Amino acid sequence: LPHSPQGRRLAFDSVRNQTYDYVIVGGGLTGLVVANRLSEDKTKSVLVIENGQVDESPAASIPTFSQNLNIKSLYPITSAPEPRMANRTYDVRVGNVVGGGSVVNGMQFDRGSNADYDAWEDLGNKGWGWKGLEPYFKKTFTFTPPSESTQKEIGITYDDSAYGNGPVQVSIPTYQYPDYKPIFDSWRDKGIPLPKEGFASPLGAFWTPNTINNATASRSDARITYYNPVQSRPNLKLLINTHVDEILFSKDTEGHLTAQGFKITSNTDGTTTHVFGSQEVILAAGGVFTPHLLMVSGLGPKDVLTAAKIHVKRDTPAVGSNFQDHVPAYMSFNLSNRAWPNPDTLASNATFNASAAAQYAKDRTGPWSFGRGNAAAFLTFKQLSSKYKTITAKIAAQEPVDFLPKRYSHVHALYAGYVRQRDILLAHYLGDSAAIVELPIQPTGRASIVLQKPLSRGTITLNTTHPQSYPIVFHNAFQNPVDVAVLGELVRWNRKHWASPSLARYSPVENVPGVQYQTDEDLLQAFVAQNQITPLFAHPSGGCSMMPEELGGCVSDTLEVYGVRKLSVVDASILPMIPAAHLQATMYAVAEKAADIIKQRQHAQ
Numbered sequence: 001l002p003h004s005p006q007g008r009r010l011a012f013d014s015v016r017n018q019t020y021d022y023v024i025v026g027g028g029l030t031g032l033v034v035a036n037r038l039s040e041d042k043t044k045s046v047l048v049i050e051n052g053q054v055d056e057s058p059a060a061s062i063p064t065f066s067q068n069l070n071i072k073s074l075y076p077i078t079s080a081p082e083p084r085m086a087n088r089t090y091d092v093r094v095g096n097v098v099g100g101g102s103v104v105n106g107m108q109f110d111r112g113s114n115a116d117y118d119a120w121e122d123l124g125n126k127g128w129g130w131k132g133l134e135p136y137f138k139k140t141f142t143f144t145p146p147s148e149s150t151q152k153e154i155g156i157t158y159d160d161s162a163y164g165n166g167p168v169q170v171s172i173p174t175y176q177y178p179d180y181k182p183i184f185d186s187w188r189d190k191g192i193p194l195p196k197e198g199f200a201s202p203l204g205a206f207w208t209p210n211t212i213n214n215a216t217a218s219r220s221d222a223r224i225t226y227y228n229p230v231q232s233r234p235n236l237k238l239l240i241n242t243h244v245d246e247i248l249f250s251k252d253t254e255g256h257l258t259a260q261g262f263k264i265t266s267n268t269d270g271t272t273t274h275v276f277g278s279q280e281v282i283l284a285a286g287g288v289f290t291p292h293l294l295m296v297s298g299l300g301p302k303d304v305l306t307a308a309k310i311h312v313k314r315d316t317p318a319v320g321s322n323f324q325d326h327v328p329a330y331m332s333f334n335l336s337n338r339a340w341p342n343p344d345t346l347a348s349n350a351t352f353n354a355s356a357a358a359q360y361a362k363d364r365t366g367p368w369s370f371g372r373g374n375a376a377a378f379l380t381f382k383q384l385s386s387k388y389k390t391i392t393a394k395i396a397a398q399e400p401v402d403f404l405p406k407r408y409s410h411v412h413a414l415y416a417g418y419v420r421q422r423d424i425l426l427a428h429y430l431g432d433s434a435a436i437v438e439l440p441i442q443p444t445g446r447a448s449i450v451l452q453k454p455l456s457r458g459t460i461t462l463n464t465t466h467p468q469s470y471p472i473v474f475h476n477a478f479q480n481p482v483d484v485a486v487l488g489e490l491v492r493w494n495r496k497h498w499a500s501p502s503l504a505r506y507s508p509v510e511n512v513p514g515v516q517y518q519t520d521e522d523l524l525q526a527f528v529a530q531n532q533i534t535p536l537f538a539h540p541s542g543g544c545s546m547m548p549e550e551l552g553g554c555v556s557d558t559l560e561v562y563g564v565r566k567l568s569v570v571d572a573s574i575l576p577m578i579p580a581a582h583l584q585a586t587m588y589a590v591a592e593k594a595a596d597i598i599k600q601r602q603h604a605q
């Protein structure tokens with residue numbers, strides 16, 4: 001492969017005991033953005049270490065294949081049993097590939113409302129509110145609309161002013177399925193606002209782009225946009241197929257820890273070595289593996305580390321706490337009188353699929369240039385439910401520790417931080433500025449529903465017998481009964497919506513979970529029994545939250561790990577409260593801002 005990045009592979013031996021200005025674990029979405037920006041300064045050397053390899057397969061690049069999971073480039077991790085979900089375990093979706101989640105994700109692109117980011121600032125993170133992030137959102141993306149005829153035919157709207165001319169290409173494909181129009185329009189008929197995706201208030205039903213480069217009709221991921229264009233920089237190195245086992249520290253006479261580098265192992269032959277970062281050691285291993293790496297390196301809750309026989313370098317209860325994800329349930333309706341073609345035609349009609357493949361090969365148009373979908377409804381609780389006040393009142397009346405993992409009852413900082421989050425959530429649940437739920441809009445009867453602001457919190461801990469193996473990922477979904485109540489309201493909304501006159505042409509019949517299920521608890525258990533709900537939406541976050549330490553934070557608003565010098569975190573584990581949005585747009589902006597913060601710190605030295 002002389003011309004591909006695989007062919008330019010950096011030899012493991014060439015980094016043996018070497019020192020760089022920055023060493024970064026994780027060549028995923030945030031790691032590659034930060035590496036690009038830090039290596040803009042030619043005098044600074046940057047080494048990125050990534051466990052996975054380069055994936056240039058059609059599964060990773062052709063939009064239609066984003067409808068399936070790209071298993072080859074995902075870790076085979078399974079969650080801990082979920083007590084409120086019949087103790088079932090679930091596949092934890094994390095990309096194991098250069099580009100990380102950006103290569104295996106569903107390519108849906110959207111942003112939270114301003115209030116979602118302002119919540120981060122309200123938690124004590126200066127500069128991380130909407131105003132502080134907006135320039136970075138613009139710096140990252142370039143938008144291409146669909147053709148004018150598609151815009152007219154389907155009624156697609158967009159807001160150009162929410163984009164700049166950054167490296168990641170996002171677009172709404174010109175190829176759209178005819179059923180999209182009536183299904184999208186049904187939201188207007190219900191009186192739901194139809195804003196344009198962008199800033200301020202993406203609340204209502206709106207069109208969203210995908211991370212698809214319109215010029216090539218292929219995935220625009222972090223490797224292609226942030227790494228490939230700068231890979232010839234002599235001061236930027238990417239070491240793939242290599243696992244970071246541990247963070248190395250030094251300790252001064254007063255016991256202060258300074259991060260020095262990493263112990264790494266080659267996945268090819270199991271040999272190990274050390275690499276060092278003289279300016280900073282940066283964690284970009286993602287929402288599941290950054291907390292894991294901190295714990296195996298001796299930073300984490302004392303009881304978790306001791307149980308796994310890991311020497312405690314610093315008791316840090318914040319590591320692996322405040323773990324969050326969105327929670328989807330896959331409701332669906334059987335539809336009659338669908339237009340032809342529709343997204344299922346590719347699977348059901350081999351001739352149609354063959355002609356779609358040929359069309360894509362010829363000029364990158366047609367059904368294969370369409371991804372998973374281009375619209376979603378993000379609703380406030382008020383828009384979703386007439387019971388929003390009564391249900392929210394239950395949150396206010398709760399003693400939070402009754403519905404949180406055990407550690408919150410004895411670590412005051414975690415408790416205090418949760419109470420602050422809960423107060424912000426109360427405002428979001430009652431107000432008009434933030435979404436509580438998502439209903440992805442697809443040109444089919446797949447009518448998923450997603451909790452966007454769950455109250456429950458999970459943990460990431462260590463496998464006590466094999467701490468270096470995959471961590472114990474415990475989502476703890478639905479521990480808080482309000483999350484079950486919101487799920488119930490979502491189902492009832494969806495049922496009413498699909499029974500509305502504007503969708504009567506399809507004679508929809510509920511398939512999942514089935515109309516016989518009515519109460520909140522029955523609905524939850526029916527989804528679980530039918531395997532149509534998961535505690536995760538592949539948006540793991542919060543396990544090393546950015547918050548003041550007295551609120552249970554793990555990193556400060558300058559992204560430095562408390563109690564350690566020269567160690568920072570830039571990935572999804574820092575999000576203190578998950579925004580109501582698919583995460584990638586946010587993570588690109590967060591990483592751009594993180595790079596600026598790290599650069600400034602270095603300038604100040």
Ligand SMILES: Cc1cc2nc3c(=O)[nH]c(=O)nc-3n(C[C@H](O)[C@H](O)[C@H](O)COP(=O)(O)OP(=O)(O)OC[C@H]3O[C@@H](n4cnc5c(N)ncnc54)[C@H](O)[C@@H]3O)c2cc1C
Binds near residue numbers: 026031050093286
């Ligand atoms: C299946 C799936 C579907 C998704 N769908 C969407 C979507 O449609 N829209 C959207 O907006 N978002 C989506 N996301 C989420 C989005 O892609 C992530 O939020 C984003 O990639 C997170 O960026 P990150 O840098 O924090 O982590 P990642 O991108 O996951 O990067 C972390 C990297 O670190 C590497 N790593 C971890 N541990 C080690 C170690 N010890 N040594 C070496 N390397 C290590 C991993 O291999 C990985 O490449 C999806 C994610 C997945 C997995």
